[in-house]
Amino acid sequence: MKRASLIGLVLLPLFFAASSDAVAQDRGLILIDRTGSMGATRANGHTRCADAVTQAGLDVLAFFNQYPGGLMAIWTFTGNAPTAVTGYVGQAAALAAVNGLPPEGCGGVTPLAEAICDASTSLAGTGAATKILYVSSDGGENNSDGPCSGPYDADQVAPWDAGSWQANVIASLTGNAVTNVRFWGAGAAPQGGVANLESKAVPAAPLGDIDFFQDLATQTGGTYTFMDDQEQAVPALGQWGLAAIAATLLIAGTWFIIVRRRSGYAVV
Numbered sequence: 001m002k003r004a005s006l007i008g009l010v011l012l013p014l015f016f017a018a019s020s021d022a023v024a025q026d027r028g029l030i031l032i033d034r035t036g037s038m039g040a041t042r043a044n045g046h047t048r049c050a051d052a053v054t055q056a057g058l059d060v061l062a063f064f065n066q067y068p069g070g071l072m073a074i075w076t077f078t079g080n081a082p083t084a085v086t087g088y089v090g091q092a093a094a095l096a097a098v099n100g101l102p103p104e105g106c107g108g109v110t111p112l113a114e115a116i117c118d119a120s121t122s123l124a125g126t127g128a129a130t131k132i133l134y135v136s137s138d139g140g141e142n143n144s145d146g147p148c149s150g151p152y153d154a155d156q157v158a159p160w161d162a163g164s165w166q167a168n169v170i171a172s173l174t175g176n177a178v179t180n181v182r183f184w185g186a187g188a189a190p191q192g193g194v195a196n197l198e199s200k201a202v203p204a205a206p207l208g209d210i211d212f213f214q215d216l217a218t219q220t221g222g223t224y225t226f227m228d229d230q231e232q233a234v235p236a237l238g239q240w241g242l243a244a245i246a247a248t249l250l251i252a253g254t255w256f257i258i259v260r261r262r263s264g265y266a267v268v
Contacts, residue, residue: 026070027128028063033137034078038106042229049106064091077115078108112141113165117148120172131177138184139209156208179220186229
């Protein structure tokens with residue numbers, strides 16, 4: 001009996017340590033815009049919709065390369081609310097979730113503010129020490145409700161008006177999750193007014209969205225990348241070394257064709 005009690009005393013701290021590690025595990029969430037404007041065709045002949053799926057796969061690999069013990073969720077948004085494609089899972093399951101997304105078929109209105117804030121709430125609920133949100137979108141908020149909804153900022157330039165959806169979204173993420181933004185667009189449009197981004201024709205990126213996404217990344221300690229429709233290459237692998245890419249792909253059991261391009265390496 002004394003021996004059993006001693007074993008229990010030894011194992012109990014280990015159990016709580018394991019539980020603590022599980023709570024503190026790094027978490028990531030990729031949020032992919034699947035609304036109508038993402039159906040715009042880019043200079044490379046692909047739609048934003050298709051290239052955003054490709055890029056999401058690369059972002060999965062990048063996250064697990066940096067946080068090999070982490071977990072990641074894959075979400076999309078269109079219509080009335082975001083959709084969780086998968087909960088927080090390991091690399092293989094996250095890649096499978098991304099690969100299961102159709103490259104085309106983007107359509108509908110844009111609950112951008114609601115989707116980002118729901119993702120922020122999900123990440124906060126994990127209790128993780130490191131929380132990273134990846135937003136892949138061409139903007140055009142026009143269909144959110146809930147605590148982060150609100151009117152557009154009057155001049156669409158930071159600092160944001162109190163109660164605007166831009167201010168609400170940034171407040172939701174500041175101090176909660178690092179936010180890395182990939183903003184899809186076709187160059188800057190004249191400032192002023194809210195552009196209709198639900199056309200399948202390639203719309204110019206409104207400066208209000210550009211400023212918002214840049215400020216969101218800055219305020220949360222993340223990165224902002226403009227995914228210009230005029231670029232011929234598919235999304236680049238960025239700063240990854242080839243050795244790291246090869247090792248990760250072997251671990252994941254996922255094969256890609258890597259093509260040398262002028263701007264670096266790309267996955268097609």
